[in-house]
Amino acid sequence: MNFDIKKIVRPNIETLKAYSSAKDEYTGEANVLLDANENSLGSPLTKWYNRYPDPYQKKVKEKLAFIKQIKAEQILLGNGSDECIDILFRTFCEPGKDNIIVCPPTYPMYEVGANINNIEIKSAPLLPNFQLNVAHIEQLVNEHTKIIWICSPNNPTGNSIDRIDIETILNHFNGLVVIDEAYINFSKQKSFAQSLVDYPNLVVLQTLSKAWGLAGLRLGMCFADEVIIKYMNKVKAPYNINIVTQELALTALDEVGQVNDMIQHLVDMRIALAEVIKSMPLVQEVYPSDTNFLLVKIPNATQLYKYLLTQGIVVRDRSSLENCSDSLRITIGTEQENTQLVDAMAKWIDLTFSND
Ligand SMILES: Cc1ncc(COP(=O)(O)O)c(C=O)c1O
Structure with a gap:
């Protein structure tokens, strides 16, 4: 490998003079803050929300660095990992010139991000066993x-x-x-976050939205070599993570034990639900899952999807995606929600049989 970050970063980002916020320009403690045109009187809420947040989220990163066993300088935080995806495009991909490779079926935001930024999308679909087609990926790579x-x-x-x-x-x-x-917390696989020292071209995305149960806070994490993070810091909005999110994330990150218990519970329910759905008539496949959801293949999946909606149950119809015909993606719910889902599926299967 001959990786040179200077050849990867967009030339205008290399030379960009990033916005320097008031908080960038002094260090240490100050009592009289008259630099950022905030409202010095306070707010209708708790007083300290009148101040802008720490632009580099130092405390949250220190805690994450400890948990992940990496350096705080190897972390960029985003307003959800969706923001990290967008920052990656804007930092490294030149509109109208560069391309990216995606491996569908996969998370659609990589394509959406590419389209927003006018980046060509090259596609190397996953093999029928949903693994990478490495030879195809290597064929698609060019200098852009x-x-x-x-x-x-x-x-x-x-x-x-x-x-x-x-x-x-x-x-x-x-x-x-x-x-x-x-979804790494639901998997037995080791994260790549601890492999940053081995690969200067590695970027790992994680989020508090799934196992941590904090989708509403919007906190995504990007781990990479310090040089990569430095470029991304130039591109991100100065105050992209608000004070409330930073405070609540700090509190939540102390609760690793409670989160591990939830993960175990969700994994147990996933295994149980997979067994129940597998045993239902008509169901063709419940794919092995390392996540908090199941992909289920069943004839007329879109009809089942619509029936479940009439029962007040929303799942995700993934039937239109490559290699996913007649497939529903079902998030693991609470015990009661899983039972409701199974009952509704059983009823639809009965109705389908009686109509045949
Ligand atoms: C694979 C994957 N990446 C990223 C995200 C978005 O995460 P966040 O809530 O941190 O933006 C999702 C959300 O469904 C996802 O499935």
Whole structure:
């Protein structure tokens, strides 16, 4: 591998003079803050919300660095990992010139981000076993390929991507390899976050939206070499993570034990639900899952999807995606919600049989 970040970053970002916020320009404690045109009298809410948040979220990053066993300088936080995806495009992909590689079926935001930024999308569909087609990916790479997006465990298929395949790509590709680990806490696979020292071209995305149960807070994490993070810091909005999110994230990050209990409970329910759904007539496949959802293949999946809606149950119809015909993605709910789902599915299957 011959990775040179200077060849990857967009030239205008290399030379960009980033916005310097008031908080960038002094260090240490100050009592009289008359620099940022905030409302010095307070707010209708708790008083300290009148101040802008820490632009680099130092305390949250310190805690995350400890949990993940990496350096705080290797972390960028986003307003959800969706923001990290967008910042990656804007930092490294030149509109109208560069391209990225995606491996569908996968999380659609990589394509949406590419389209927003006018970046060509090259597609190397997953193999029928939902693993990478490494040879196809390598064929697609050209001098304008900036990012290969890999989602592991993958949404919507639920499986983890073979580690050796990911390492092959990391070793051979001179651009960035982004591994989206939104569901990693539900998997027995090891995160790539601890492999940053081995791969200067590795970017890992994680989020508090899934296992941590904090989708409403919007806190996504991007882990990468310090040089990559430095460029991304130039591009992000100065105060992208609000004070409330930073405070609540700090509190939540002390509760690793409680989160691990929830993960175990969700995994147990996933295993149980998979068994029940597998045993139902008509169901063709419940794919193995390393996540908090199941992908279920069943004839007339779209009709079942619509029936479930009439019962007040919303799942995700993924039937239109590559290699996913007649497939529903079902999030693991509470015990009661899972029972409601199973009862409604059983009723639809009965109705379908009686109509035949
Ligand atoms: C694979 C994957 N990445 C990222 C996200 C978005 O995460 P966030 O809520 O942090 O923006 C999702 C959400 O469904 C996802 O499935």
